[in-house]
Amino acid sequence: MQAEIYAYKCTACGHLHHPAHFVCVKCGGREFEQVALTGEGTLVTYTRVYNLPEGYMKPFIAFGIVEFPNGLRAAGQMGTDELQLGMRVRAEVGVVKEGVGKDFYGFIFQKAE
Amino acid sequence: MRQVGIVGVGHTKFGKAGVPLVEMLSYAAVEAMDDAGIKTGKGHGIDQVFAATMGGGMINRQHGVASALVDTLNLRPAMAESVENGPASGASAVKLAYMAIASGMCDTALVVGGELMRVVSGWEATDFVATMLHPEAEYNYGLTLPALAGMFTRLYMEKYGVTEKDLAMVAVKNHEHAMHNPVAHIQLVPDLYSITEDEDAIIINPHVAEPLHVYDVCPVSDGAAALVLCAMEAGDRFPKKPVRIAGIGQATDTHAVAERAVSTDLLAVRLAAEKAYAMAGISPREIDVAELHDAFVILEIAESEEAGLFPRGEGHLAVRRGDTKVGGKLPINTSGGLKAKGHPLGATGVSQIVELTRQLRGEAGGRQVAGAKNAMAVNFGGFGNNVIATILTTGGPEKYASGNLRI
Numbered sequence A: 001m002q003a004e005i006y007a008y009k010c011t012a013c014g015h016l017h018h019p020a021h022f023v024c025v026k027c028g029g030r031e032f033e034q035v036a037l038t039g040e041g042t043l044v045t046y047t048r049v050y051n052l053p054e055g056y057m058k059p060f061i062a063f064g065i066v067e068f069p070n071g072l073r074a075a076g077q078m079g080t081d082e083l084q085l086g087m088r089v090r091a092e093v094g095v096v097k098e099g100v101g102k103d104f105y106g107f108i109f110q111k112a113e
Numbered sequence B: 001m002r003q004v005g006i007v008g009v010g011h012t013k014f015g016k017a018g019v020p021l022v023e024m025l026s027y028a029a030v031e032a033m034d035d036a037g038i039k040t041g042k043g044h045g046i047d048q049v050f051a052a053t054m055g056g057g058m059i060n061r062q063h064g065v066a067s068a069l070v071d072t073l074n075l076r077p078a079m080a081e082s083v084e085n086g087p088a089s090g091a092s093a094v095k096l097a098y099m100a101i102a103s104g105m106c107d108t109a110l111v112v113g114g115e116l117m118r119v120v121s122g123w124e125a126t127d128f129v130a131t132m133l134h135p136e137a138e139y140n141y142g143l144t145l146p147a148l149a150g151m152f153t154r155l156y157m158e159k160y161g162v163t164e165k166d167l168a169m170v171a172v173k174n175h176e177h178a179m180h181n182p183v184a185h186i187q188l189v190p191d192l193y194s195i196t197e198d199e200d201a202i203i204i205n206p207h208v209a210e211p212l213h214v215y216d217v218c219p220v221s222d223g224a225a226a227l228v229l230c231a232m233e234a235g236d237r238f239p240k241k242p243v244r245i246a247g248i249g250q251a252t253d254t255h256a257v258a259e260r261a262v263s264t265d266l267l268a269v270r271l272a273a274e275k276a277y278a279m280a281g282i283s284p285r286e287i288d289v290a291e292l293h294d295a296f297v298i299l300e301i302a303e304s305e306e307a308g309l310f311p312r313g314e315g316h317l318a319v320r321r322g323d324t325k326v327g328g329k330l331p332i333n334t335s336g337g338l339k340a341k342g343h344p345l346g347a348t349g350v351s352q353i354v355e356l357t358r359q360l361r362g363e364a365g366g367r368q369v370a371g372a373k374n375a376m377a378v379n380f381g382g383f384g385n386n387v388i389a390t391i392l393t394t395g396g397p398e399k400y401a402s403g404n405l406r407i
């Protein structure tokens, strides 16, 4: 059960990563601390995908890439049908894929009020 | 470093193979060996075999493909390795064969790439390809290659003014080229108006991953392609004049696409191409024909810019002008490309080199680029996180001798 998504902060230089890296992309450091990656961001790009596996009871799934104020970008599912480049979105965490005996949690971006 | 050339090419008809994986690879292999004038059986002279397949283990439940291939072709006890590098497996295998010969470890190598994908459903094929995405940051979300390509396409259209019609024009061009390539999967040319502006266009050509439509995406194909490579100093043992591999460049990029500094850049394409040009001592202006990895048609446009063939943001203008058609200034994907010839993953990088070898030999028939001397291939792995550029030439090594110092 993972209801929070993290950024990984290099303890040597402070550079933030998402997803996790083994070696810091900036200074080569190998130690990181987890920092919650939450809040609002900007929708950089998006798509609606129509070729879904069997069993999906919806016509499409929307995906997007969001930029957070700290500069990190992350991909996720879109929880809103109102999609526009540059729109403000809020990062929520939910089940993005149901696995066998284990669900996968990830970003589901919602339109920010 | 020894110079390396191509003396044999083979290629199955892409589409639905209807035979097991190793048998399909064998058809391409023996065609390449016949083309090189190599006897099957004793005294064949093949020192090393590389077999490229991305999904042999996962979709065909067969590992050790190169070992199986060597046995059925009676090439024992030749050295053999299977090569997996995503959709760039084919060019990786060519690169490894180049290195094996250039190093002096062997004189003649057989490279075979192939994929048997039509044995699973379309969704299973898409899902299997998606396993190369970042597990936590991409794959678990249900992201696939078409999804990443859709998001990339939207950014590219927004930034450079590329239109949906431009994308469709690339597709129509590649389908037109494929009509002259008997081994291409799709032998049909869609009507540009019907798939873009007609009131029924969205029914004929529905969205796959917005803004990409069906005709912007390559089909799922079976197929195999093969090459015989030799040391140039042994080139006169073969009936056809070797086409020389002048340069190979490879580069990698971030695993998660969202992490890239500039979302519309394909940095690994740029770096791989720069390395290949430097090694070859050939400039982008000297390229006469190119095979670019158009799994999604936007990639042909973006790669043509990153590889320096057209200025940044102007690849789609070259398409509008007709520069990239056979008969144009710089024909791209004369084979039909992945879009129309098909994209059996492990075969693609080898298939691109087969096409360019035929072009440089003057054997390309109705799609021949007159007088082609230098050619470039870009084989794109992941969503651009592992890219190999290869330059072929009819020119001799003497002119470019210093280029070899690069590796």
Ligand SMILES: [Zn+2]
Pocket (backbone or CB within 6 Å): A010, A011, A012, A013, A014, A015, A024, A025, A026, A027, A028, A029
């Ligand atoms: Zn650091």
